[in-house]
Amino acid sequence: MKRIVAIAVALPGTAIAETFDRPIPQPQTAAAEFWFLVGSVALIVALGAVQWMVSRR
16 A cells, blocks of 8 residues: 555656646526526525514514
8 A cells, every 4th residue: 555655656746637628618598597586586585584583583
């Protein structure tokens, strides 16, 4: 086990590393925009509910 670790440390990292490929962003779909709207409205409603519950105390 120590031998494997010694070999791995001895090898330069660039010799075994792959080149970095930048991710290509996907276009925004109508379904993604709809679910973002649903999530945004749910967050606002939840924040309003918390404010209402806290203000009653």
